[in-house]
Amino acid sequence: MLKIGMIGAGHIANTHAACLQKISEVGIAGMFDTTQERAADMAERYGANTYHNLDSMLSEVDAVYVCTPPKFHREAAIEAIESGIHVFCEKPLTVTVEDAEAIEEAVNRSDVVFAVGFNFRFSQDSMEFKKLVESGRLGDIYQFWSIRFLWSPHLPPNWRTDPRFLCGMTIESLSHDFDFMRWIAGDVESVMGRVTTSRSDLDGYDNIVNALMGLRNGGIANVQASWANHIGTRQYGVIGSLGSATYEKDVIRWKTDKHSSEEAMDCGKQPEGKSSYQLESEHFINCIKTGEKPMISVDNGVATVKISHAVLRSSEQGCVVNLDRGSL
Numbered sequence: 001m002l003k004i005g006m007i008g009a010g011h012i013a014n015t016h017a018a019c020l021q022k023i024s025e026v027g028i029a030g031m032f033d034t035t036q037e038r039a040a041d042m043a044e045r046y047g048a049n050t051y052h053n054l055d056s057m058l059s060e061v062d063a064v065y066v067c068t069p070p071k072f073h074r075e076a077a078i079e080a081i082e083s084g085i086h087v088f089c090e091k092p093l094t095v096t097v098e099d100a101e102a103i104e105e106a107v108n109r110s111d112v113v114f115a116v117g118f119n120f121r122f123s124q125d126s127m128e129f130k131k132l133v134e135s136g137r138l139g140d141i142y143q144f145w146s147i148r149f150l151w152s153p154h155l156p157p158n159w160r161t162d163p164r165f166l167c168g169m170t171i172e173s174l175s176h177d178f179d180f181m182r183w184i185a186g187d188v189e190s191v192m193g194r195v196t197t198s199r200s201d202l203d204g205y206d207n208i209v210n211a212l213m214g215l216r217n218g219g220i221a222n223v224q225a226s227w228a229n230h231i232g233t234r235q236y237g238v239i240g241s242l243g244s245a246t247y248e249k250d251v252i253r254w255k256t257d258k259h260s261s262e263e264a265m266d267c268g269k270q271p272e273g274k275s276s277y278q279l280e281s282e283h284f285i286n287c288i289k290t291g292e293k294p295m296i297s298v299d300n301g302v303a304t305v306k307i308s309h310a311v312l313r314s315s316e317q318g319c320v321v322n323l324d325r326g327s328l
Helices: 011-020 036-046 054-058 070-082 097-108 124-134 174-185 276-290 298-317
Strands: 002-007 026-032 063-066 086-090 114-117 141-151 188-196 208-215 220-226 228-240 243-248 251-256 263-266
Touching: 002 011, 002 054, 002 276, 011 026, 011 036, 011 063, 011 276, 026 036, 026 054, 054 070, 063 070, 070 086, 070 097, 086 276, 097 298, 114 276, 114 298, 124 174, 124 228, 124 243, 124 251, 141 174, 174 188, 174 208, 174 220, 174 228, 174 298, 188 298, 208 298
Parallel strands: 002 026, 002 063, 063 086, 086 114, 141 220
Antiparallel strands: 141 228, 188 208, 208 220, 228 243, 243 251, 251 263
């Protein structure tokens, strides 16, 4: 039985625990959270032990899920890595580039399996979109775009709007979009971004972003996002030398120079009815069993943190930020 410990007992920890509970030969063994009552409630729900310090839990488990606010990821992840414990770290990897690189160095010195929680890659529409791009039917990719507009000010307060923990949308939420962009279109060479906020009462809380990026393959990418749009929408797309494709609301549409009309695919159903979170955890557990490197490893997490900070720096200084070839 593979014993799992949860670091943090909030909403996303419960989401992962529910998925882990469905995997055979896996047991949720421990809960650690700075709020003891919250850890105890979650431990009771999953039949696990509650620990008052992280060291005690690490001595009893094989792997941990780091589900704290991002500013605490470095401390928890490195302590687990140095204890020889496998780590699944929620996105974003960290808030700062320095912290991200520190985790990467710790992983590279160890033999642990380390995965980052970019569950977008495990959704059916994303996987089918990736297959279409990789098939070559669209040719070389010239352009990638991402539009993800949400309405969040009405949501119950959580760490994202807590001045003690917030890090803004460019670092937190857009880590998903930047990782997906790199997965589909390739690495980033330069960044020009502009960020603003609809919440001037929260220092450091950017929630409206537009980023234009030059790709290493000579193409371009544009990511637009907001947590302040009253009308939610989400769309991703690519333009290639032989065709173009987009997906929105679980439907992929594409057309090539050999088509007289568009083709479409409904991707609303996940494989075997499993959520992207379920597939993500199954992949992580399988990597632990086989010793394989996770599809989304620490280097992917580091890359997105660097892109986020390039967008923020570009916005602050009004300049194009060039990323060294060795940095991503």
